[in-house]
């Protein structure tokens with residue numbers, strides 16, 4: 483914790499990890515409204531799923547949370563700092579952000595990839611990694627259940643293994659906020675289940691860590707995910723505890739399909755039937 487006084491603390495409210503107020507994002511070239519009046523608060527220790535159909539605005543919202551872009555209007559506070567009033571490079575260093583567009587040299591070992599999370603670089607800065615840092619990187623690979631991959635080139639790791647290596651990399655900065663953009667993309671069933679378990683384990687071991695995961699399938703939610711935000715065409719359709727948000731009615735409205743939802747031992751399944759007329 484730094485000695486900095488954040489805006490959230492100044493006015494006496496509990497410090498939120500994320501606080502969005504009436505956020506709009508408009509693409510200037512096409513005048514398309516991508517996000518339309520988003521209000522959202524994420525608190526320490528909360529795990530959120532961000533769901534919505536293709537093009538609903540999920541990645542754009544995640545880019546705002548990761549301080550990679552600014553809203554057209556409205557306010558975005560990340561880790562107590564308001565976008566537009568803070569050095570975004572310093573802020574980004576305190577956020578773990580995992581996405582498929584990340585550049586990773588394929589010949590680096592998994593351990594070296596995790597080490598680059600310490601320096602916040604694409605290539606390793608070997609001289610900046612002392613024994614403690616190297617050990618921490620190994621500990622994170624162990625925590626994510628992939629310690630046996632330490633010396634394997636990243637390029638030959640499977641999709642599921644890569645996802646876990648990238649999460650370990652993001653955790654090197656000991657972030658208070660972890661953003662995951664479709665980490666389950668193209669994983670087979672065992673890999674998906676391994677990653678769900680790793681996420682569950684991670685949440686249990688780090689009670690203050692907040693996460694936001696963009697996902698397309700309810701089956702990908704770990705039992706630790708207690709909150710969900712449903713986006714439809716840039717607007718919040720529902721947001722809050724999963725029991726209230728992940729209902730058949732909400733998901734049907736969100737995806738325009740007749741969706742039935744079930745939950746068993748903390749895990750979710752969804753079945754989509756025919757298209758709902760008029761959507």
Ligand SMILES: Nc1ncnc2c1ncn2[C@@H]1O[C@H](COP(=O)(O)OP(=O)(O)OP(=O)(O)O)[C@@H](O)[C@H]1O
Pocket residue numbers: 509516534535536537538539540541542543
């Ligand atoms: N750089 C860009 N230029 C033009 N339009 C963009 C750009 N980025 C996003 N958009 C548009 O904004 C809308 C939301 O895109 P976004 O990628 O945030 O959606 P998404 O919910 O993540 O979609 P998906 O599930 O397909 O990844 C889409 O209509 C998209 O075409």
